[in-house]
Amino acid sequence: MQFTIHxxxxxxxxxxxxxxxxxxxxxxxxxxxxxxxxxxxxxxxKNLGSEDEVNSPTYSIVNEYSSSKGxxxxxxxxxxxxxxxxxxxxxxxxxxxxxxxIIEWPEVYEDxxxxxxxxxxxxxxxxxxxxITFD
Numbered sequence: 746m747q748f749t750i751h752x753x754x755x756x757x758x759x760x761x762x763x764x765x766x767x768x769x770x771x772x773x774x775x776x777x778x779x780x781x782x783x784x785x786x787x788x789x790x791k792n793l794g795s796e797d798e799v800n801s802p803t804y805s806i807v808n809e810y811s812s813s814k815g816x817x818x819x820x821x822x823x824x825x826x827x828x829x830x831x832x833x834x835x836x837x838x839x840x841x842x843x844x845x846x847i848i849e850w851p852e853v854y855e856d857x858x859x860x861x862x863x864x865x866x867x868x869x870x871x872x873x874x875x876x877i878t879f880d
Contacts, residue, residue: 750781750875756788763879764792769862770843773851776868781875782849785868786819793817793845802849806834815844823850828857 746766748759774782787799794813802808802821810817818839825831831854840846848854866879 746879748877748879750877751873753784756781756785757792759785759877759879760788760792763789763866766879767845767864769864770845771840771858771861771863772845772847773855773858773863773865774847774849774868775851775865777870780868780870782868785866786847789847790817807839812844816842817845817847818843820846820848821850822848822853825853828853831857 746762748755748762750756750759774785776782783799783801790797790799790810790812795810795817797810799810799819800808802819803823806821806824808819810819820836820839822831825834836854851858864880866877869876
């Protein structure tokens, strides 16, 4: 699926299209700094019934949110340098016990997901807009 974001309200259209397609409990979010990964997550969690305030987990590495469907974990792996650091935060336990795990900057961990089912979403800034691809 592909989308173009022209203004912040367009994120709702993206979420409306993606929610019925969300079949796996892992969602990888890729994109440069400021692309809108956390903004997308805010819209997504609101639509999943979470009343929690959604913030970027840049410094905490993982934020936990509640929803009517279960726990949602939002990761930001940007500052992690290697796979050992990812395992040190206990990522496998989060993945095993979550309704949904949203992972920003997943590149350091992506090879470890081989054989698991997950979704991937890429956000790219383009001349005032954002181009989104969801698999």
